Structure formats: structure tokens, C-alpha cells
Amino acid sequence: MNDTTQEEKDLLHITELTRQQRRVIGVLLEKAFTTPDQYPLTLKAVTTGCNQKSNRDPVSNYSESQVYETLDSLREMGIVAVIHSDSGRTERYRHYMRRRFNFTEPQLAILTELWLRGRQTMGELRGRASRMVPIETLDVLRNEFKGLLDQKYVQSNGSIERRGIEVDHNWYQEREGKTLGFETSVEEEEIPKTEKVSSSSPQTKAATPDLSGFSAVVEQLQHDNQSLRREIETLTQSLDELKQQLIELKQELGS
Structure with a gap:
């Protein structure tokens, strides 16, 4: 029973x-x-x-x-x-x-770090969570993270196998709107079949432009934009806390 x-x-x-x-x-x-x-x-x-x-x-x-x-x-x-x-x-x-909850010790450490710092790269997360529980490699971290991801306790802005993706917890209140957009790198986008050229064709090199430079620029712009958004969120949160402190101070002074 x-x-x-x-x-x-x-x-x-x-x-x-x-x-x-x-x-x-x-x-x-x-x-x-x-x-x-x-x-x-x-x-x-x-x-x-x-x-x-x-x-x-x-x-x-x-x-x-x-x-x-x-x-x-x-x-x-x-x-x-x-x-x-x-x-x-x-x-x-x-x-x-x-x-x-039925979390493993590494999963508890992962959630702890994300609750305390918010979004970060997988490399940063491994280094910080390892202060609490040994997480020897990124592969170990990905395996533990995937268990949380499958249950929607965490989120990422891309495949966790990719380098440079950012992750975060998923315990935000709905009004906070903290949802990571799922980004697809230029290299991962599938080329439509009608535009694919056989690798054996002599025209392959000429038909396929080199997008490596463009990809690097896009990724840098995305990173800068994310950093700016985080700074704005931090300033907004600090302002909210200052407003609350001012309200409490006025109440104490009987204003």
C-alpha cells in the first residue's frame, strides 16, 4: 500500500x-x-x-x-x-x-551553481560545480545535465554536445521570461537537397562559399548581445531591490 x-x-x-x-x-x-x-x-x-x-x-x-x-x-x-x-x-x-527529489549528487551541485549564478557555459559550470562534487570531465557533466534536461529542470541554447553553448536552470517564474533561445550554428544548418553539390564534382569548391568567417562574427555578436542582456537584467534586479529597501525605510520612519 x-x-x-x-x-x-x-x-x-x-x-x-x-x-x-x-x-x-x-x-x-x-x-x-x-x-x-x-x-x-x-x-x-x-x-x-x-x-x-x-x-x-x-x-x-x-x-x-x-x-x-x-x-x-x-x-x-x-x-x-x-x-x-x-x-x-x-x-x-x-x-x-x-x-x-531523486537527484544525484552531481545534479544537485549543477542546480546549486545555476541557482546561484544563472546562465553560463558548460565549461564554467563544470569548474564551479566541481567545488562541491567531483565532475572529472565534460562528458560526465553532459551525462548528468542530460538527466536534468530530460525532466525540464534545466535548459540550454543549443545541443549540449556543442562547444560554447550556454545553459541555465529552468525554475524561473513565468513572469520572469528567462527562456534560452535555441540557437543553431551556421555549420549545423542543413543545406537544402536542391542546393547540395556532390563532393566529387569539380564545381564544389566554387559553389560552396567559405562561411567560417561569417560564422565567427555571428557567434561573437550573439555572445555580446547575451552579455548585454545579462547586464541589463542585473541592473533591473538591483533597482528593484533598492526600491524595496526604500519602501521599507519609509515605513520605518513612518513616512
Whole structure:
């Protein structure tokens, strides 16, 4: 007999988190991997981890009250729990991702890194996720990533076998609109059959223009455009946070 409740089944299918929820759960996972002696974390430690300057994009400035509310929402979702110390005075927090999902350790590290930094190349992802779990080669990373991709937990802007493609998590809220466009390189585009020329034909070299230079220019423009979009998104997010801080300050001053 299956004792799993419908509520527990629903929790297993969480695929969308707010920006603050992604940052908080990412911090809990990261610290559990990298500093197990200091884990579970206090509220102050979680807040510090959220706002640290390294390995975070964008850099945030969350208050302890904001982080507390976020932890509380994650507790309601069943992916965070509060642990009381022996003295009973200090609450500490831990994640329950292993209980709620059937992710491998490398897959948890992959999601952690993507939640904390967002889109990046496969090479960058392997280097950063390897801080938490050994991922020896890109082939190992691709195999683990494919498992997440098949379940739509992550996304990419091209075949993960290609060099230079970018990947990201897929836990954005719908209103964020963070969907990677699937790009096809010039070399991968199929030539219509009516335009194909036999390689044995003496006219092959003359009929087929050299697109290598054009391809390099297009890829560089695409990369520059993506970098600019990320900078705009970061500035927008920072502005939203400043507006929220201003609202809170006005409330404290009774304005």
C-alpha cells in the first residue's frame, strides 16, 4: 500500500521558485557541500551566504527578515527544515532536497551553481560545480545535465554536445521570461537537397562559399548581445531591490 499523500506527491513536482527562494536554497546546498562543519546554518549565516560577493550573480543585499520569510516559505514547500540546537535558543536551517527529489549528487551541485549564478557555459559550470562534487570531465557533466534536461529542470541554447553553448536552470517564474533561445550554428544548418553539390564534382569548391568567417562574427555578436542582456537584467534586479529597501525605510520612519 502506498502511504504517500497527494500533498507529498505535489511537493515532488516543484519546478518554479522565486528569485529569493532560489538564492536561499542554493546557499543551503552550497554550504552543506563545501562547509559541512558549519551546517546546518543560522539565519545570520544564510543571510551572509545570500549576500556574499563571490560566486553570486546578481549580488544581493537581503535583510535577515527577508531571508527569514523566504526560509519560512521554503519550509511550507517541504524543502527546508528548522533544526533546534541543544540549548534551544538558536534555530538552524537545512535543506531537504534529497528527500523531495531523486537527484544525484552531481545534479544537485549543477542546480546549486545555476541557482546561484544563472546562465553560463558548460565549461564554467563544470569548474564551479566541481567545488562541491567531483565532475572529472565534460562528458560526465553532459551525462548528468542530460538527466536534468530530460525532466525540464534545466535548459540550454543549443545541443549540449556543442562547444560554447550556454545553459541555465529552468525554475524561473513565468513572469520572469528567462527562456534560452535555441540557437543553431551556421555549420549545423542543413543545406537544402536542391542546393547540395556532390563532393566529387569539380564545381564544389566554387559553389560552396567559405562561411567560417561569417560564422565567427555571428557567434561573437550573439555572445555580446547575451552579455548585454545579462547586464541589463542585473541592473533591473538591483533597482528593484533598492526600491524595496526604500519602501521599507519609509515605513520605518513612518513616512
